[in-house]
Amino acid sequence: xxxxxxxxxxxxxxxxxxxxxxxxxxxxxxxxxxxxxxxxxxxxxxxxxxxxxxxxxxxxxxxxxxxxxxxxxxxxxxxxxxxxxxxxxxxxxxxxxxxxxxxxxxxxxxxxxxxxxxxxxxxxxxxxxxxxxxxxxxxxxxxxxxxxxxxxxxxxxxxxxxxxxxxxxxx
Amino acid sequence: xxxxxxxxxxxxxxxxxxxxxxxxxxxxxxxxxxxxxxxxxxxxxxxxxxxxxxxxxxxxxxxxxxxxxxxxxxxxxxxxxxxxxxxxxxxxxxxxxxxxxxxxxxxxxxxxxxxxxxxxxxxxxxxxxxxxxxxxxxxxxxxxxxxxxxxxxxxxxxxxxxxxxxxxxxxxxxxxxxxxxxxxxxxxxxxxxxxxxxxxxxxxxxxxxxxxxxxxxxxxxxxxxxxxxxxxxxxxxxxxxxxxxxxxxx
Numbered sequence: 001x002x003x004x005x006x007x008x009x010x011x012x013x014x015x016x017x018x019x020x021x022x023x024x025x026x027x028x029x030x031x032x033x034x035x036x037x038x039x040x041x042x043x044x045x046x047x048x049x050x051x052x053x054x055x056x057x058x059x060x061x062x063x064x065x066x067x068x069x070x071x072x073x074x075x076x077x078x079x080x081x082x083x084x085x086x087x088x089x090x091x092x093x094x095x096x097x098x099x100x101x102x103x104x105x106x107x108x109x110x111x112x113x114x115x116x117x118x119x120x121x122x123x124x125x126x127x128x129x130x131x132x133x134x135x136x137x138x139x140x141x142x143x144x145x146x147x148x149x150x151x152x153x154x155x156x157x158x159x160x161x162x163x164x165x166x167x168x169x170x171x
Numbered sequence: 172x173x174x175x176x177x178x179x180x181x182x183x184x185x186x187x188x189x190x191x192x193x194x195x196x197x198x199x200x201x202x203x204x205x206x207x208x209x210x211x212x213x214x215x216x217x218x219x220x221x222x223x224x225x226x227x228x229x230x231x232x233x234x235x236x237x238x239x240x241x242x243x244x245x246x247x248x249x250x251x252x253x254x255x256x257x258x259x260x261x262x263x264x265x266x267x268x269x270x271x272x273x274x275x276x277x278x279x280x281x282x283x284x285x286x287x288x289x290x291x292x293x294x295x296x297x298x299x300x301x302x303x304x305x306x307x308x309x310x311x312x313x314x315x316x317x318x319x320x321x322x323x324x325x326x327x328x329x330x331x332x333x334x335x336x337x338x339x340x341x342x343x344x345x346x347x348x349x350x351x352x353x354x355x356x357x358x359x360x361x362x363x364x365x366x367x368x369x370x371x372x373x374x375x376x377x378x379x380x381x382x383x384x385x386x387x388x389x390x391x392x393x394x395x396x397x398x399x400x401x402x403x404x405x406x407x408x409x410x411x412x413x414x415x416x417x418x419x420x421x
Contacts, residue, residue, distance in 0.1 A: 115398040118390060125383035128404045129359070146363060147352070150380050158381040161217050 001042045006070060006078045007053060013069040016040050028135050028142025043068055051077050056138050088151060110167050125153050178244060179340050179371045180206040185238035187224050187272060190219045198224035200394035206373055211366040213374045213382035215390035223344055226375045230265050230342045231255030264341045265335030268348035270325040272317040279313040282331045289336050303331040323354035330361060343374045347381050359384045
């Protein structure tokens with residue numbers, strides 16, 4: 001959450017609640033309702049490490065709010081973030097270990113394991129379809145996020161299919 | 172019309188082996204299947220698993236080597252080519268991967284033709300066509316020729332043609348197989364919409380995104396049903412569901 005917050009602050013100063021709303025609006029319903037507490041905690045850490053600075057702003061009828069802005073170090077950290085490419089997603093390790101070790105345990109049939117996992121992925125896929133249908137069509141970022149999740153899941157399902165093709169009929 | 176049973180489609184012991192060059196290919200190896208009225212069933216599996224052959228058997232486009240098929244509770248064992256053609260006009264609508272529109276007929280004629288062949292009066296066929304094309308966002312394309320349309324549009328015309336006689340059963344064979352991501356979503360949306368209105372649909376696809384529009388998914392491997400699962404979407408796994416698509420770390 002640290003770097004997304006820095007990225008939001010690159011546009012200009014903002015307070016914690018504004019940042020929460022900006023994230024919500026940008027990412028839509030695919031984003032877990034951001035926990036405002038988590039945002040404040042993260043902002044506190046960013047300030048401690050000198051990447052942002054907060055300034056108390058007085059409000060007439062409410063407690064002061066703290067408006068944060070990016071420091072030069074913060075801008076540098078953000079630049080470095082954009083310099084590096086992100087890690088590629090990994091194969092579902094836990095399921096793979098279960099599958100690989102299943103014959104040795106004698107506890108479960110590999111095909112049954114695959115079928116069960118497929119049911120879960122398909123149900124998740126259905127939820128994502130519903131999410132995409134419910135999300136505003138014009139929210140491109142949110143739609144792309146959901147589509148990305150669906151394509152990853154599609155790849156996982158294709159891979160389950162490959163596992164099943166290879167393992168079906170083996171003793 | 173026949174009595175309305177709860178089962179639109181039933182198959183028992185279906186077997187189909189293709190004898191081409193080389194070893195015989197066991198495309199369908201003993202399939203039992205029941206589809207209830209109003210269900211939306213997807214059959215998924217790797218290419219070559221035999222799922223398209225199964226769909227062809229269910230639509231009477233190929234005959235099984237063994238086994239029987241019931242449409243609306245009526246056994247089709249004795250049906251010949253001509254009788255199946257009638258069933259495909261009245262009781263079964265089919266859409267294919269490559270649309271299979273008649274290329275030298277206009278969009279309007281492609282859609283009206285099956286209605287006219289089924290004995291629907293021209294006025295009524297025209298009204299049905301107009302309604303469906305409007306519904307599918309194709310108003311204004313009546314006079315276009317299929318070749319002038321995009322893939323997604325052609326598939327929508329094919330869907331209109333398949334549904335113009337209000338068949339109790341819609342069979343769809345990789346309907347998004349030659350469409351891009353946007354076209355796929357469009358097909359998905361339309362199938363869901365017709366299903367929501369009570370259309371029974373049996374869909375064959377290798378695309379899990381498309382399959383997830385169905386409320387029951389059959390996994391087909393090596394000519395057999397490997398799994399048959401109802402999708403309720405109601406057991407949100409950890410981390411996912413409406414809120415877990417994206418995870419931001421601390």
